[in-house]
Amino acid sequence: MDGSNMPVNGGWRNVVRRWLDAALEALDALAFDGPDARAVALGLRVHRPARFVRVYRSPAFDTRTPCVPCDGEGVTARGPCRDCLGLGRVGGRRSVTSGTG
């Protein structure tokens, strides 16, 4: 055996890889099809950044803007942010006003 009769370019490996990809996609669908459908029914947006990962987000949250004092983190060096109550977001667009002092 000198390996000269082996498939070129790792052919069987590609077959196994494609089969595993299909199996993982099927598992992903099995795990998330139900939750995804429920999220859509609730009006949430479904984002799939990677296989087996979902981010469900309310579109209402998009109307909010990052909290400036905590930089959208919800916490400051002194603890939970009091401006956004730890949410990291504040309602609506904040207007920047300039004072006279």
Ligand SMILES: [Zn+2]
């Ligand atoms: Zn804040």
